[in-house]
Amino acid sequence: MATMSVLTRDEAQTRAQLLDVHHYTVALDLTGGDDTFDSVTVIRFTVRAGQDVTDTFVELKPADLRSATLDGQPLDPHSLTENRLPLKSLTPGEHELRVDATMRYSRTGEGMHRFTDPTDGETYVYTQLFMEDVQRVFAAFDQPDLKAVFELTVTAPQGWTVLANGMTEHTGDGVWKAAPTPPISTYLVAVAAGPWHSVRTEHRGLPFGIHCRRSLAPHLDADAEEILDITRACFDRYHEKFDEPYPFDSYDQAFVPEFNAGAMENPGLVTFRDEFVYRSAVTDTERQTRAMVIAHEMAHMWFGDLVTLRWWDDIWLNESFAEYMGYQTTAEATRFTGTWTDFGVARKSWGYDADQRPSTHPLAPE
Structure with a gap:
């Protein structure tokens, strides 16, 4: 090619x-x-x-x-x-x-x-x-x-x-x-097409939906209320934080197969790897991680999608802000109040590790 x-x-x-x-x-x-x-x-x-x-x-x-x-x-x-x-x-x-x-x-x-x-x-x-x-x-x-x-x-x-x-x-x-x-x-343009299994609702006058492939329908249904409760709670909390209302006409979250990232903040249609549709019993920490990713991607609706970097040398700020807001908003708005402990144990060490490498460089190099 x-x-x-x-x-x-x-x-x-x-x-x-x-x-x-x-x-x-x-x-x-x-x-x-x-x-x-x-x-x-x-x-x-x-x-x-x-x-x-x-x-x-x-x-x-x-x-x-x-x-x-x-x-x-x-x-x-x-x-x-x-x-x-x-x-x-x-x-x-x-x-x-x-x-x-x-x-x-x-x-x-x-x-x-x-x-x-x-x-x-x-x-x-x-x-x-x-x-x-x-x-x-x-x-x-x-x-x-x-x-x-x-x-x-x-x-x-x-x-x-x-x-x-x-x-x-x-x-x-x-x-x-x-x-x-x-x-x-x-x-940020997004399309997802197929015979999706969908769970739809409405919140604050906007249509909300969660979607997955049909073969995962029983597993999504088992967690649908948890996912939608977290989505609604974070949505409401961001409206308390930001003066600007949610800028798009709907909020869909699609759990898609073979996704090559964790999630993507497409406005109005966030895509997640469908490993977040749990097929078996998982720990509360794993559920907390899913909640944080939901909150992270929603933060991007404002910071990243409505207000967007001019060039990729500011991607560090785009992602760092969403990461911070994801942990903070999950702790404030959901039952998962221990997110900062998880951050200190699991995420902060990534930064320490990267900082020690000979490849360390400025966040926004000229």
């Missing part, structure tokens, strides 16, 4: 000075087989006034780039170099880019991951787009400070449910439409 050009901070700063990105319309078709899916993206953006005619690029990592047009004029698909599609001779003002591509499913957690449950043969797909993997799903100006509104449509096999950052509606024939998001970063 070809390598991708890594976006540098200087390139990102230059592109952010050049562009305002407004709106993405993304249509994904997940009905085409086990290996690939179709992705059509329309991006509306503005080149700022005062610029000379200039060049930039959009990122994309397709199996096949079928076509691309800029302001209705065709671009040469062969101009795609590694993961960069050049956009040349841009003039100040509004522009529209349309990209039609075939994309590959992942089996290792990057981009659109596809999993078939050996228990019952059911298939599930979900996105993991941090840090630069959105370009494995759709074309994007892929940097955290170029936020935009995302409007997604997903065509899925019959019997599937599609989850996304915003509330979704099945409009018929396997087509699901997600509500437009507030402006968010490209790496």
Whole structure:
């Protein structure tokens, strides 16, 4: 597989000075087989006034780039170099880019991951787009400070449910439409599709849901009230802490298979590794850890999703703040009042260990 050009901070700063990105319309078709899916993206953006005619690029990592047009004029698909599609001779003002591509499913957690449950043969797909993997799903100006509104449509096999950052509606024939998001970063866009087992409720006028693959349904159901009680309690506590209300239209938590991280703070659709759906008796410490991860990811709804780092050298602050808030809020709002003891025993030693290594370096290196 070809390598991708890594976006540098200087390139990102230059592109952010050049562009305002407004709106993405993304249509994904997940009905085409086990290996690939179709992705059509329309991006509306503005080149700022005062610029000379200039060049930039959009990122994309397709199996096949079928076509691309800029302001209705065709671009040469062969101009795609590694993961960069050049956009040349841009003039100040509004522009529209349309990209039609075939994309590959992942089996290792990057981009659109596809999993078939050996228990019952059911298939599930979900996105993991941090840090630069959105370009494995759709074309994007892929940097955290170029936020935009995302409007997604997903065509899925019959019997599937599609989850996304915003509330979704099945409009018929396997087509699901997600509500437009507030402006968010490209790496935070999320889709999870499959024959999910779901437990739904409502809290403070917002729909809440927890989801897992069908074969884990009895285990999720056994812990559903605990998970939802923790979610509600943390949600209420964050509203006491923050002046700004929760900025999204719903709150779903999906426990997904073969996840290559602990959890991901996608706004409105947090994904967790489904090992957090306990299949057997576990200790209270393990339940406390799950509660802390729920609180951690919820903290990101405000600090990380609503307010987002400009570049990745601030990821330390993004994660450290959520870690602190996760432990503190779990102790304040749930029955797990001993979280700081667990932090001192299990987490603090990680920092001491890392600090002793010859690879130790500043948190935000220049």
